[in-house]
Amino acid sequence: MKKVFITGGSGVVGSALARFLSRDYRVFASYNRSPPKPFEGVEFVQLDITDRGAVSSVVRSLNPEIIVHAAALKDVRFCEANPETARRVNVDGTANLASSCDAFFVYVSTDYVFDGSRGMYSEGAVPSPWTVYGKTKLQGEVEVASLCSRYAVCRTSGIYSLAEGNILQRILGSFRQGKVDSYFTDVFNSATNLGNFCRMLGRVIGLGETGTYHLAGSERISRYGFALKVADTFKFGRSLVLPLELGEARRRAELRPFDLSLDIAQSQKRLGIGFFGVEEGLAEIKNEADALKGNI
Numbered sequence: 001m002k003k004v005f006i007t008g009g010s011g012v013v014g015s016a017l018a019r020f021l022s023r024d025y026r027v028f029a030s031y032n033r034s035p036p037k038p039f040e041g042v043e044f045v046q047l048d049i050t051d052r053g054a055v056s057s058v059v060r061s062l063n064p065e066i067i068v069h070a071a072a073l074k075d076v077r078f079c080e081a082n083p084e085t086a087r088r089v090n091v092d093g094t095a096n097l098a099s100s101c102d103a104f105f106v107y108v109s110t111d112y113v114f115d116g117s118r119g120m121y122s123e124g125a126v127p128s129p130w131t132v133y134g135k136t137k138l139q140g141e142v143e144v145a146s147l148c149s150r151y152a153v154c155r156t157s158g159i160y161s162l163a164e165g166n167i168l169q170r171i172l173g174s175f176r177q178g179k180v181d182s183y184f185t186d187v188f189n190s191a192t193n194l195g196n197f198c199r200m201l202g203r204v205i206g207l208g209e210t211g212t213y214h215l216a217g218s219e220r221i222s223r224y225g226f227a228l229k230v231a232d233t234f235k236f237g238r239s240l241v242l243p244l245e246l247g248e249a250r251r252r253a254e255l256r257p258f259d260l261s262l263d264i265a266q267s268q269k270r271l272g273i274g275f276f277g278v279e280e281g282l283a284e285i286k287n288e289a290d291a292l293k294g295n296i
């Protein structure tokens, strides 16, 4: 069985990837400050990716054929207020890992590498981030491309799942309390079902080909449009969802690019699997939750 080492194993994306990939690989996953609850099929190690010596010794001892690098500081406001810390984790941490061995290196990146002025960015579009988060993630991409002989840069967008703190969980929490809330009509992305993302990334590993991939939902959608679809799928009233136009000045001040949607056509063709639209993605989550608990 091939060995995969996943960083960010205590995070939303890394933990889901660890579970998913453990079906086909021997999986090691790292955490930094938050030890995850153990789960079968995944061996956890503590690792601060900014510690170059520790990265080198952990990677050398695990000797994986594949590294999936999902650890990052991804809180856009925190990164803006702490650019040095963001750079140390998102750039230096990535370089430490990318230079640690000659495994196939899969870097989980983001739609924030684009400026968001027009949306539907293809894999070949020129990135021009304006947030510290976006700039450091883009520099991470550059480090990977210069340090690894075989690598995949996998950009995704607005991951949703029932994980604690996730946008979907927050919207459902608000609905359950019967709260009427406002959702932005002028902030767009390519909302991505987490399970679908894991399957896409599994295909990228199977393919083993160097390149840039857009692993995201197939639909450009506003926060408002997303909230309406959540209401429909989970059978809450649409009256709980109000439209709110932020406007350019507030978007800028709140570090919310206008349109970060990703064009996935090329990656979908290359990987040969379905990339979900929002209705399909939400329906899958609802069905899984219903099957597990009876109801949510």
Ligand SMILES: NC(=O)c1ccc[n+]([C@@H]2O[C@H](COP(=O)([O-])OP(=O)(O)OC[C@H]3O[C@@H](n4cnc5c(N)ncnc54)[C@H](OP(=O)(O)O)[C@@H]3O)[C@@H](O)[C@H]2O)c1
Pocket: 007, 008, 009, 010, 011, 012, 013, 014, 030, 031, 032, 033, 034, 035, 047, 048, 049, 050, 069, 070, 071, 072, 073, 074, 089, 093, 108, 109, 110, 111, 137, 155, 156, 157, 158, 159, 160
């Ligand atoms: N979530 C999204 O909507 C989204 C969209 C686009 C791209 N992405 C990308 O997807 C990746 C994962 O995001 P996520 O949502 O899973 O984030 P998350 O839930 O915030 O998890 C971040 C992970 O990074 C780890 N980490 C942070 N600093 C570290 C350090 N110094 N050393 C080692 N590990 C460190 C954390 O470990 P501890 O908690 O143990 O400290 C945690 O496991 C990121 O690269 C992000 O850029 C996410």
